[in-house]
Amino acid sequence: MENLHEPSALLTSEGVNRLTAALADAWIKETCFPALRTRWSDANKSLGQCAVTALVVHDMYGGTFADDKSLNHVWNILPDGSQHDFCRMQFPSGEEPKMSITKTRDELLHHKKAEEVEMKERYQLLKKRVEERLYNPGSSPNNR
Numbered sequence: 286m287e288n289l290h291e292p293s294a295l296l297t298s299e300g301v302n303r304l305t306a307a308l309a310d311a312w313i314k315e316t317c318f319p320a321l322r323t324r325w326s327d328a329n330k331s332l333g334q335c336a337v338t339a340l341v342v343h344d345m346y347g348g349t350f351a352d353d354k355s356l357n358h359v360w361n362i363l364p365d366g367s368q369h370d371f372c373r374m375q376f377p378s379g380e381e382p383k384m385s386i387t388k389t390r391d392e393l394l395h396h397k398k399a400e401e402v403e404m405k406e407r408y409q410l411l412k413k414r415v416e417e418r419l420y421n422p423g424s425s426p427n428n429r
Contacts, residue, residue, distance in 0.1 A: 286376050289360065293367035295346050301369070303419065304345075308338060308371055311414035316407045331372040335359045336393055337408040338371050341415050343390055350393060353382040362387065 290301050309330055317325040318333030325332050336359045339350050348363040351370075360370035360382070373382060394404055 286373055286378055286381065288373045289368055289370040291367040291369070293363055293369070294365050295363050296367070296369060304342070304415075305371060307415050307418035308334075308341075310418050311411055312338075313414070316411040316414070318407075319402055329375055331375040334375075334411070335370075335372040336404065337411045340390065340393060340408045341412050342369065342371065344412065350388040350390070351382075351384040352386050352388050354385040356380070356382050358382045359388070359393065 288305070290296075290298075296304075312330040312334050314322055314325050316334060316337055318336070321333035331338075339359045339361050342361045343350070346361070346363050348361055351360050351362050351368060352358070356376070358372070358376075360368060360372070362368050370382070376382065393399075394408070396404075399405065
């Protein structure tokens with residue numbers, strides 16, 4: 286399945302491409318949702334990365350979060366109303382996420398299981414890795 290990127294005044298197609306590349310290089314097993322780590326691989330790097338990825342994108346563009354409760358999947362709704370899902374490719378064809386509810390940043394970072402799923406730590410690690418790739422691309426080796 287392809288990722289979702291609606292036309293946006295805030296996030297251009299060039300910005301989508303640049304951020305997609307930075308995320309793909311930054312995702313590692315340690316930033317994956319803990320219950321999915323045994324299934325995470327280089328072949329499906331976006332697996333289990335949705336919430337922490339959405340938080341990183343939120344830091345850059347603001348907005349709210351779309352949540353598909355049945356698939357346990359989160360993606361971004363930017364302030365201009367456009368939706369962007371950098372992790373939709375983790376799902377097989379035919380398994381398309383649909384928004385059940387919207388959430389706030391606080392709800393993502395501080396829900397009752399956030400500590401159990403290492404949300405803050407995984408988010409901070411991914412944010413650091415993405416920033417290294419976006420703002421210092423020559424100095425961040427792939428194994429960092």
